[in-house]
Structures are given as structure tokens and as C-alpha cells.
Amino acid sequence: MTLLPGVRSATVDTDRLRTHYLEAGAGATLVLLHGNLSTGRFYEHLMPALAQRYRVIAPDMRGFGDTEPKGLDATRGLGDWADDLAALLRALDLTDPPHLVGWSTAGAAIATFAKAHPVASLTFLDPVSPYGYGGVRADGTPVHPDFAGSGGGGANPEVVERLAAGDTSADSPASIRAVMRALYWAPTHQLPSDREDVLVAEVLKTLTGPDGYPGDATASPNWPGAAPGTRGILNALSPQYCHWADIVDLDPKPPILWTHGTADLVVSDASPLDFGVLGAAGVVPGWPGAAEFPAQPMVTQIRRVLEDYAARGGRVRVEMFEGSGHGPHIDAADRWLAVLEDFLRTA
Template structure:
């Protein structure tokens, strides 16, 4: 499918890697940078770009490991630091020297927080972000369930999903094909993408760098339930609480305005996510669960809310919008309203 009217495609050599991006709006507009999440690309924002008006220079890059950006390895021991530094290098290469508005979906929530801890930003929008304590294997207070952060990292990926990504499976013949994973986990269960748009997004996800350097990353074994621990490479390890933490956003000075939007029916980032080993163990899907005390479910949304409440109590301005019935991507399944909320926030920022 060709790009939507008003959306441009470019490839830019930065001092870190060659990055592909989509862009819209005037070159002299306020920079608004849209960072996608895990198993997605810039095209998951494409439908929004013509709606964002002439005030903003909208930039949506394919992040390291995804899309048409150079397939370089991700150093998971930096959390999402590689993504943050890649974004900064892209803006330098584009000659943008003013603080950007940053939007981070899911995984990229940690990336925009990392960016803001080292460089000035005009605002931060967290779109169904990963918890400020990473993904999996932590208690409500963010402390690890096990000393080696068992239950998180590359080994947490479903091996059939990985195999079907590697095989470039674009079908809907299995619950583990990316087409059906997208339908089940990305959007509201009542939302259906137009078939031609779904084909585009499936093809985009199938560009993922699959393996130890990308998705899911390398794996390590653990003597603690469920027997897997984070490695040091690739995206799921970067999301492990061993390396991923943005709760210290509270300490930013000065504090940029923050918008948090979240789908109430999000199954990926949830207080009871079916992808969380605490939930899987309690349901009997993974045998040997050591019980609620031994491995509780991670209350991800509660953790986000508590950290952003602390940010507000410390003097930051926080706007919260929960999208009733939306899934992990309210910018898609509630695109009109989400765009209105974003533009109203940016106008006040």
C-alpha cells in the first residue's frame, strides 16, 4: 500500500545507524516524535499523521530491530537506552535542535523516559507504556520476585510466535501468527482493522529482526520458577526489570508536562496481563507456580499510576486519559478521540 497523502518516507544516516522514518507537516514545525512499540513500526502511526495539522513536524522512525531501519543489535543491558540514543542521533542528523514532544507507545514509554533523563524535551506522552519497573517478575513495589529476575526477558516469548515470525507467516491459520496476535492483543476485541490496512501492518511486523540480537533476544536459565531469566541482548531482555526502569522520572528537574493515555481493556500492560507469569501460573497454564507470595501478578497499571502520581506530587503536570473499551493501542482503535486528546495536551504544553 502506498503512503497516505501528506506522509513522506525517508532514510537517514545517523552517527549510530541508518534509520527509516515517516514524516509529515512543515519542516519548521515543532518536532513531534512518535516512537512505536515492540513488534510494530512507524506505520502503526501513519493514519494519525495527516490529522496532526500544520503546527508540528511529525517524525515516526522505525526503531532499532524493526521495520526498514538498519538491523543492528540491541544492547539490552542499557534497557531502552539504545532506542533513546538512536532517537537523539536521528534528530541531530535532521538538524533539529529544539526540544521535541515525544510520544512512546508500550516499549517506547521507557525509551522516551530515558531520553528525557539526558536531554531536554517539550513534553512526554506515555501511550499504554511498559511499567516503570519493567515487564515481568517484580512485586507491586518494583522489587524482583527472584534475585536473577526470573520470569522476564527473552525466554518469556512464546516459541511458536517467534517461529512464525521467522517463517514470515502472514496467515490467520494459527492463534500464534502475528495477524491473530495483533487481533487478540493490540486492539479492542470489538475493533477490526480494514483488511488492506491490516495486511500492511502484518507485513511491517514481519520485517522484525528475529533472533538473539532482536526479538525476542537471547535467553538464560534460572533455578527459580519459571526457569528462565533475562539475557543481555534483544528487545524482551531490554524490557526486563533487570535493565528497564523509569520510576526515577520523578526526579527530573525541570519536569516536562506528561500525558498518560491507556486502554481500559489493554491485555498487554495490565494489572492482570495474560502474558505475565504470575497470571499464567495462577491459571495453571504454567505448572509449578509457587503461589501468590512466591510469584504474584505484576500490577502494571497501578505501578504507572503511582509513579505518575508521585511525579505530580513533586511538581510535575500530569494529564491522564483512560480510553474505555480500548485495547493496547487506543491510537488505533479510538484514533479520532486519541488524536483530539493528544492535540489538546500539546496545545497546553
């Protein structure tokens, strides 16, 4: 499927890796960073409208899409992604502070970037919790000292197998087409078949294995039996390495927009991907109970950190999208775009 009018595809060699990106428009820099198991093309439908005011850039991040398939050092959290973004902006000679949008995993990446570089604004789109994903209590402290219950060992092996095999079907709940329909947007939302085909093909470009998705893992004596490794995307999201609650210390504080789907099943206070929820439901045997391994209240954690950010002098706007899933920029695209444009006008 060809790109939408006005959207261009390009590749540039940076001082870190060869990066593919989509681009549209001219003006102040607006960077749209995708999340796990996606690419810059998940923003393509928004780019023609945004291009009327901004130079919009939607890169494929390390491990995904058509960017050079280099491994990810999980011990840096999303530091590799933040540094890759900085390298891309240098290569494109974009020196003014950018507006950054980070979906899911990329929420941690844009927060990490903002701790090292000036930014014009930050938009968190259903971001990973400020304390990482899985195996932490409400206050962000780990359930187990080795952070068991997070990282690469928690991936569904059939999902990994079907990704590696290039499965385009919806024959199994573990096929990426079925996963997208169930988790990426509201179940009531149906993409046009040609657009869905494009996005399936994009996800199937994912680098799989220990350096990409899901990453490596370490055996653990603690339930559920696996602790984070040191490579790949799911380990980068582990609370052992991923944390952006210290964004409250930024000075100066860029304005923040937080948008979130109320029906998000990925980043939720009761996510069915969280071992605390899976154990309580009996899906993973041997759960030690809520006192020992509670569900992670991810949305509550985001809210508390951003409330602290505001209490310390930052400007925060919150927009919850009723009935939307993990991607309100897809299943409520018109409203989400209007909210973003309104926020950027006053950022």
C-alpha cells in the same frame, strides 16, 4: 499500499545506524515512537492531521521495520533506542526540545531520553511499567534475585518461528495477524483488510533471534526456569535493565500525558502475558503461589509513579480509554488524536 497523502518515507544515516522514518508537516517537532513488534507505520493514520501543526516524525526503531537491523544491548534497557532517537534528531538538524509520544516499549525509551535531553512534553501511550515487564512485586522489587520470569525466555516460540518464516496468515493464535487482533486493539475493532495487511507486513520485518526479538535467555533454578539474557528487545524490557520510575527526579519537569486502554491485555494489572497470571491460571505448571510469584500490577505502578511526579511539581494529565486495548490510538483514533492535540496545545 501507498502512503497517505502528505506522509513521506525517508532514510538517513546517523552516527549510530541507518534509520528509516515517516515524516509529515512542518513546525514544532513531534516524534511518535512505536512499541515492540511494530513500526512507525502504526502511526501513519494520525500523521496527516497532526501535520497541520507539527513536523511529525515516526521512525522505525532498532530491530524493527526498514531501519538498519543492528542488535540491541539489553543491559542498557531502552538506552539504545533513546540514543538512536537522539542521533536521528541530530542527523535531521532538529535542535529544539521535541514533543515525544511513546507507545508500550517506547514509553521507557522516551523516559530514558528525557533523563538526558530537554523535551517539550512526554506522552505515554499504554507504556511498559516503570519497573519493567514481569517478575517484580508491586513495589518494583524482583521476585527472584536473577529476575526469572522476565526477558527473552518468556517468548512464545511459535510466535518467533512464524515471524521468522514471514507468516501472514491467521491460521494460528501465534501468527502475528492473530496476535494483533487479540492484543493490539480491542477485539471489537476491525481494521480495513488492506490496512491490516500493511501492518502485518511491517511487523514481519522484525529482526528475530538473540539480537532482536525475543533476545537470548539464561537458564534459572527459579520458577519458571528462565532469567534474562543480555541481548534483544524482551531482555531490554526486563526489570533487571528497564526502569524509569526515577523520572520523578527530572528538573525541570516536562508536562506528561498518560493515555491507556482499560481493556489493555498487554500492560495490565492482570496481563495474560505475565507469568504470575499464567501460573495462577495453571497455564505454566509449578507456580509457587501468589506470595512467591504474584501478578505484576503494571497499571497501578504507572499510576503511582506519575502521581509521585505530580506531587513533586510535575503536570500530569491522565485519560483512560474505556474498552480500548493496547492501542487506543488505533481502536479509538479520533478521540485519542483529539486528546493528544488538546494536550500539546497547552504543553
